[in-house]
Amino acid sequence: MTVFVIRRLLQSLVVLAATAAIVFVGVYAIGDPAEMLIAPDATPAERAQVEASLGLDRPLPAQFLTFVVNALHGDLGRSFVFNQPSISLILGRLPATLELAFVAIVIALALGIPLGLLAGLKPRSATDEAIMTGSILGFSLPNFWQGMMLIMIFSVWLGWLPSTGRGTTGTIFGVETSLATWDGLRHLILPAVNLALFKLALVIRLTRTGVRETMPLDFVKFARAKGLTERRIVLVHVLKTIMVPLVTVIGMEIGSLIAFGVVTETIFAWPGIGKLLIDSIMRLDRPVVVAYLLVVVSLFIVLNFTVDVLYSILDPRIRVGRGA
Template sequence: MTVFIIRRLSQSLLVLFITSIVVFAGIYAIGNPVDILIAGDATPAEREQAIRALGLDRSLVEQYGTFIWNALHGDLGRSFVFNQPSIDLILNRMPATLELAFVALALSLVVGIPLGLWAGLRPGTAVDETVMTGSILGFSLPNFWQGMMLIMIFSVWLGWLPSTGRGEVGSILGVRTSLATWSGLTHLILPALNLALFKISLVIRLTRSGVRETMPLDFVKFARAKGLSEKRIVAVHVLKNILIPIVTVVGVEFGSLIAFAIVTETIFAWPGMGKLLIDSIMRLDRPVVVAYLLVVVTLFIVINFVVDILYSLLDPRIRLGSAP
């Protein structure tokens, strides 16, 4: 087990290192931040001074070497625009993004599992066709278009919900969250729903296929033979078996919720990491962009690392199969 963990940890660190090279080279080789940060009437001396202050007068290799050395000490660079540590800017915005992602994840399970069960237990009926058609639309329609339609319907036409911002933030058990106030909750509904639509479709299809595969199995027939009601069979036996792969897939997909939050946060002006990333790209604030991408990649790696470890504990064949 120790060897398995060390191997997975080494692979994760290697992926993070390679990613840092690709991200840094790709971001720092494009554009010139000085053109945006310095006034057009600045003198050549002022321009040269700004270039030296930002460290842009050095070669790309030298800049990367400095970045890696500082990153090993917890410093991912200072924002060109705000003159603050990039990691601080990201961590200040992270709670809003995580809140949005967690609520979207909860919505995908609360809505997707019942609809998937409903469709799976009635194959070929109008209910099944309607639910599956809806899931196809959730997969197919662009996320930004869904967001604009939600704003159009619920904010513009009906006037039920606000379209932008986070609203008032309260405290629950010492955690600052929008869920603690009515204003924050109403501001959270539309962006969370927009972010959850794709995952709802995914959970529906996973649940339906799991139900269809489980219902003909022998233990279900045995439960019927014992005289158990259909509701108990579904709630205890079928649902218990299909929840494990569903929760596993959705758990791994949590990282993509954070990544895809960029579009949702931009549409709804949600003050999270995604909104910060878009603003930083527009201003060529390279340190913030690099720091954001590495933080998101690290989240993906950590989530997959934890899943690998849990799977190896549940099924020893996984770690044995990965041995050289």
């Protein structure tokens, strides 16, 4: 186990270093932030002063070396627009994004696993056809269109739910969250549902496929021969077996919800890191864009490691040390 952890940590450091180099060069080689920050009537001397203060007057390799040295000390740069440490801006917005992703994945799992089990246990039935048709729609409909339809139906036509913002937040165990107030919950429902629809369709199809592949296996027949009830067979033996691939996919999907919830956060004006990224790209706020991408890569690395550990817990046949 120790060898596995050390090996994965070294791999993670290599991935993080390569990502930092690619992202920095890709972001800093495009556009000129000075054009966005300096008034059109600024003199050449004023322009040169601003570029020098931002470090834009130096060659790209020198800028990257400075970035690496600062990053090793926990400094990922200072926002050109907000004049604050970029990592502080991201960490300040991250709780809102984590909250949205958490609620979305809970919705996807709470609905997707039961529906997938139902479809898998009744193949080629009307129930199966209805559930699978709904999952196809979940895969096919564009995320931005779903968001606009949700706003039109539940905010504009029915007036049941607010369409933008995070609403009033409260604290639960010292953590500020929208889940602590009714107003916050009302603001959270639409963006969380919009973000969950694609993942819900994915969980349904994975669960159904797992059930269809597991039910004909010998251990299920043996469990029936022992006199176990069908309910116990499904909820204990079959569900435990299909959870292994589900954990793998869901672990990565949590990362994608955090990293790629940009469209949902933009449509619903949700104050998370996705909206911060879009605003920073539009303003060429390079330090924030680079810090965002590095934070996201770090989250994926942590999730990968967590999934590997859960593998060995859910299935004793999987040996982390041997499979690494």
